[in-house]
Amino acid sequence: MVKVMISNVSVHNNPAKFLSNYTFEIKFECLEQLTQELEFKLVYVGDAKEDKQDQVLDVVVIDAVAPGTYKFVFEAPPPDPKKLPNDSDVDVSVILLLALYRNQEFARVGYYVFTEYDDPELRENPPVKVDFEKLNRNIAVDEPRVTTFPIVWDEQQSTDQLVFAELTEEEKKMAEMNEEAEICQSLENVNCSTETPNESEQIHETDATIEQSPAEPSTTTTAAAAAATIETEPSVELTTTTITTAAITNEPAVPIEMDSNN
Numbered sequence: 001m002v003k004v005m006i007s008n009v010s011v012h013n014n015p016a017k018f019l020s021n022y023t024f025e026i027k028f029e030c031l032e033q034l035t036q037e038l039e040f041k042l043v044y045v046g047d048a049k050e051d052k053q054d055q056v057l058d059v060v061v062i063d064a065v066a067p068g069t070y071k072f073v074f075e076a077p078p079p080d081p082k083k084l085p086n087d088s089d090v091d092v093s094v095i096l097l098l099a100l101y102r103n104q105e106f107a108r109v110g111y112y113v114f115t116e117y118d119d120p121e122l123r124e125n126p127p128v129k130v131d132f133e134k135l136n137r138n139i140a141v142d143e144p145r146v147t148t149f150p151i152v153w154d155e156q157q158s159t160d161q162l163v164f165a166e167l168t169e170e171e172k173k174m175a176e177m178n179e180e181a182e183i184c185q186s187l188e189n190v191n192c193s194t195e196t197p198n199e200s201e202q203i204h205e206t207d208a209t210i211e212q213s214p215a216e217p218s219t220t221t222t223a224a225a226a227a228a229t230i231e232t233e234p235s236v237e238l239t240t241t242t243i244t245t246a247a248i249t250n251e252p253a254v255p256i257e258m259d260s261n262n
Contacts, residue, residue: 018135104151
């Protein structure tokens with residue numbers, strides 16, 4: 001069962017200069033008590049054909065929360081121009097908001113980012129080397145790409161998903177015979193014989209399907225540099241660790257929507 005859902009993402013300061021900070025207001029709903037931290041990452045895709053160009057702009061880590069609806073502002077610095085290709089087409093790129101739990105990505109919200117020069121002359125005759133200081137960006141907030149992924153939310157879930165059927169007496173006998181045959185084949189200079197059951201004693205095997213949860217992907221967690229206070233209902237105090245300051249509030253649930261606040 002899904003325990004956390006992103007219910008709304010609002011993009012602030014858009015459009016803006018390319019080297020301006022990114023500011024997202026994120027609402028998420030927690031359906032069950034969490035036992036571990038939530039992690040949100042903002043990733044800039046510098047080149048769709050080359051993963052090495054991706055930059056993690058910032059990471060917010062939120063302590064385990066109780067059921068409820070929460071909101072926080074995620075502000076991150078722009079990508080480092082030195083790590084971006086400066087001799088290729090930069091008209092369109094992508095910004096990704098990733099949500100993780102127990103090092104597993106369970107939700108992703110992506111936006112296209114359109115860039116152009118603020119000077120009409122540069123738009124007509126762009127320089128060979130990209131001048132990022134003169135670029136403007138515009139996030140296509142009306143066309144978000146939302147993707148969710150099934151994950152193992154707790155340790156008990158991964159165990160419960162493995163269902164093993166108990167062997168029948170006939171299947172046990174067949175397994176023993178197969179085991180004896182394998183032992184005989186592996187031994188040298190030993191005469192072994194196995195009896196072949198007649199037609200009335202033949203055992204028919206039945207294929208069984210075992211449903212198993214997918215293995216947990218490994219995700220590198222960015223170290224935190226500062227602590228921020230999360231404001232919730234009275235008598236509940238939570239903390240989040242992040243490179244930037246994030247304020248999280250607990251409030252009534254709201255309809256799911258994606259919008260832009262300029």
